[in-house]
Amino acid sequence: DAGITQSPRYKITETGRQVTLMCHQTWSHSYMFWYRQDLGHGLRLIYYSAAADITDKGEVPDGYVVSRSKTENFPLTLESATRSQTSVYFCASCSLNTEAFFGQGTRLTVV
Amino acid sequence: EDQVTQSPEALRLQEGESSSLNCSYTVSGLRGLFWYRQDPGKGPEFLFTLYSAGEEKEKERLKATLTKKESFLHITAPKPEDSATYLCAVQAGEAAGNKLTFGGGTRVLVKP
Numbered sequence: 001d002a003g004i005t006q007s008p009r010y011k012i013t014e015t016g017r018q019v020t021l022m023c024h025q026t027w028s029h030s031y032m033f034w035y036r037q038d039l040g041h042g043l044r045l046i047y048y049s050a051a052a053d054i055t056d057k058g059e060v061p062d063g064y065v066v067s068r069s070k071t072e073n074f075p076l077t078l079e080s081a082t083r084s085q086t087s088v089y090f091c092a093s094c095s096l097n098t099e100a101f102f103g104q105g106t107r108l109t110v111v
Numbered sequence: 112e113d114q115v116t117q118s119p120e121a122l123r124l125q126e127g128e129s130s131s132l133n134c135s136y137t138v139s140g141l142r143g144l145f146w147y148r149q150d151p152g153k154g155p156e157f158l159f160t161l162y163s164a165g166e167e168k169e170k171e172r173l174k175a176t177l178t179k180k181e182s183f184l185h186i187t188a189p190k191p192e193d194s195a196t197y198l199c200a201v202q203a204g205e206a207a208g209n210k211l212t213f214g215g216g217t218r219v220l221v222k223p
Contacts, residue, residue, distance in 0.1 A: 031209050043213035100202075
């Protein structure tokens with residue numbers, strides 16, 4: 001099915017562990033984005049990508065790493081998870097001629 | 112730095128009571144301004160794109176307008192099913208990587 005999917009939907013991890021959130025889109029959109037959503041802060045941009053192998057920092061990049069070796073995938077890695085990274089994470093994609101489409105989100109809890 | 116500010120943060124309406132949500136923005140080279148609706152536990156769902164000052168878009172009870180500094184989302188005669196968080200976002204031009212920046216959202220509750 002065409003669309004944008006995130007996995008896992010829910011994740012509980014321990015402080016200090018590395019965790020990777022996956023994002024896959026089937027439209028071959030050039031642009032992809034990672035956001036975190038916390039109460040009182042709306043959607044804050046972590047990283048974005050204009051094409052494969054091109055990534056840029058957003059508003060809150062510290063503690064996160066991204067890669068984009070293929071157009072359709074944009075994984076987000078927390079290198080050493082902290083409690084402050086407990087949040088809901090959304091991935092989105094778009095082309096120059098479309099609005100951004102969002103995944104269903106990953107709820108991450110760091111204990 | 113691109114900035115988007117939405118007001119009010121929350122809005123309680125009676126069914127049928129029309130109102131407006133505000134989105135003020137600063138962006139380097141606006142490519143588009145977007146309105147999204149978000150229901151609890153779900154990702155944002157696209158409503159409108161506005162590209163230039165003076166443009167208006169309508170969908171059922173919602174109407175979005177755009178000026179050079181702000182956008183309004185007008186809700187006419189709302190129903191309980193219009194209860195949601197409404198998000199505004201601006202997309203910068205290609206020189207800025209088409210970065211998409213969101214405001215904090217307005218939580219709308221429509222009571223029957």
